[in-house]
Amino acid sequence: MEGMVDIQIHEAACRGCRMCLDICPTDVFAFDEGRGMATVQAAEDCIACLSCAYLCPSNAISHHQFHAVKNFYRDISFCRRMERFL
Numbered sequence: 001m002e003g004m005v006d007i008q009i010h011e012a013a014c015r016g017c018r019m020c021l022d023i024c025p026t027d028v029f030a031f032d033e034g035r036g037m038a039t040v041q042a043a044e045d046c047i048a049c050l051s052c053a054y055l056c057p058s059n060a061i062s063h064h065q066f067h068a069v070k071n072f073y074r075d076i077s078f079c080r081r082m083e084r085f086l
C-alpha cells in the first residue's frame with residue numbers, strides 16, 4: 001500500500017516480551033503464540049512514533065519508508081546515546 005510504513009520484526013531477536021504490543025498507540029502488533037513472538041498485523045495504522053523500536057529490549061523492530069512527522073519523530077540513535085546520561 002502506498003505510504004504504508006514497512007515494519008520488520010527480526011524473528012531470531014524477538015524474545016516475546018510483548019512490550020511492543022503494550023506501547024503501540026494504534027495496535028499495530030499481534031502476538032503469535034505458536035512462535036512466541038510479536039507480529040505486524042496492521043502496518044497501515046502505524047504513525048511512525050518509533051516508540052516500539054525504542055522500547056524493544058532486543059532491538060528487534062525496524063521501520064522503513066516512513067515520513068518523519070515534525071515534533072513527533074524520535075531519533076533512536078540519538079536516544080540511545082542519551083541513555084547513558086539518564
Ligand code: SF4
Nearest residue numbers: 014015017018020056
Ligand atoms: S518488544 Fe521486541 S522483543 Fe518484545 S515482543 Fe516486541 S519485538 Fe519482541
Ligand code: SF4
Nearest residue numbers: 024046047049050052
Ligand atoms: S512506530 Fe509507533 S505506531 Fe508504529 S508500530 Fe511502533 S509503536 Fe506502533
